[in-house]
Amino acid sequence: xxxxxxxxxxxxxxxxxxxxxxxxxxxxxxxxxxxxxxxxxxxxxxxxxxxxxxxxxxxxxxxxxxxxxxxxxxxxxxxxxxxxxxxxxxxxxxxxxxxxxxxxxxxxxxxxxxxxxxxxxxxxxxxxxxxxxxxxxxxxxxxxxxxxxxxxxxxxxxxxxxxxxxxxxxxxxxxxxxxxxxxxxxxxxxxxxxxxxxxxxxxxxxxxxxxxxxxxxxxxxxxxxxxxxxxxxxxxxxxxxxxxxxx
Numbered sequence: 727x728x729x730x731x732x733x734x735x736x737x738x739x740x741x742x743x744x745x746x747x748x749x750x751x752x753x754x755x756x757x758x759x760x761x762x763x764x765x766x767x768x769x770x771x772x773x774x775x776x777x778x779x780x781x782x783x784x785x786x787x788x789x790x791x792x793x794x795x796x797x798x799x800x801x802x803x804x805x806x807x808x809x810x811x812x813x814x815x816x817x818x819x820x821x822x823x824x825x826x827x828x829x830x831x832x833x834x835x836x837x838x839x840x841x842x843x844x845x846x847x848x849x850x851x852x853x854x855x856x857x858x859x860x861x862x863x864x865x866x867x868x869x870x871x872x873x874x875x876x877x878x879x880x881x882x883x884x885x886x887x888x889x890x891x892x893x894x895x896x897x898x899x900x901x902x903x904x905x906x907x908x909x910x911x912x913x914x915x916x917x918x919x920x921x922x923x924x925x926x927x928x929x930x931x932x933x934x935x936x937x938x939x940x941x942x943x944x945x946x947x948x949x950x951x952x953x954x955x956x957x958x959x960x961x962x963x964x965x966x967x968x969x970x971x972x973x
Contacts, residue, residue: 727830728851729822729899730768730800733780734761734837735807735814737887749782750945751837755955758796760945761789763840763958765798768833771847776802778822779837780814783807812916812925816906819899828900831855834922835894838945839956842894843940849936850896859922859931860896862938863889895922905929 734751751761768774771972777798783806793801803821807814815834822832831854833847841937846862853860872881895903905925909916919925926933941957943950 727775727826728773729802729826729830729832729833730774730777731780731815731818731822731832732761732765732768732777732837733807733811733814733818733834735782735811736781743802747918747965749785752785752788753945753951755951755958760840761837761953762792762796762798764835764837764969765793765801766796767840767842767844767847768835769798769800771844773848773851774800774833776800776822776826778802779804780807780818781805781837788973810916811921812919815922816903816910819903819906820887822899823903826899827899828903830899831894831896832899832902833894834902836944839893839942839952840945841941843942846936846938846942847894850894853934853936854896854898857934858898858901859926859933860894860931860936862892862894862942863935864892864938864940864942865889891921891923892942892944893921894939897922897926902926906930 752759753764765777768777777793777800779789779801780806786804786806789804793804802825805817805821808817819832833850833853850860850862855904866885869885870888871879873879901920908929909919909925919928923933942951945951945954
């Protein structure tokens, strides 16, 4: 089985403005919620068999309605998210383990990254089959500064050696659940663990990078919404012209 784990348990505090309290995953771009844009990528991909969704508890019923309305038929289960993103992922992984073998491939993806390409999904599956995991990444075009105080750079790594980790981040189901369970014994709040790649690396496990597409942004700020809107329109224009715009 190839399984998409979509986590969207947050409330999008960094994006909110004024009186709008809508979590960012439910904001609409071209009359469709961002999370549906994301889910449709996996729904339409021929190699994806099932989708599990972790959602904020307050929007659990609403998510069920959206899945039904937009015909996300590969949805196997919707679970309530936890206190952190990693808690939400863990809840979805546990639900997947109840129904699937531990050697199933799980592609862990942000509900607010709605612009990956089908090729990136396929490459995640291929790399995980061959190496046990896959971390979607892009090379950095800007210089990265390492600073502990936010004032003085302590280290400036060579730019050619720096990459930005994105999503999906893919693993064998049994291995990523084991990594969560080991971590939760000593670090139940997942302190300083920002994604599944970090989780694996804190346990000294080898990870493997695959090349992502640069339009695969995570919606975090108001500016990101404008970028996403432009990217979607740009992609539609290219498709109308018969041009392949994978980047």
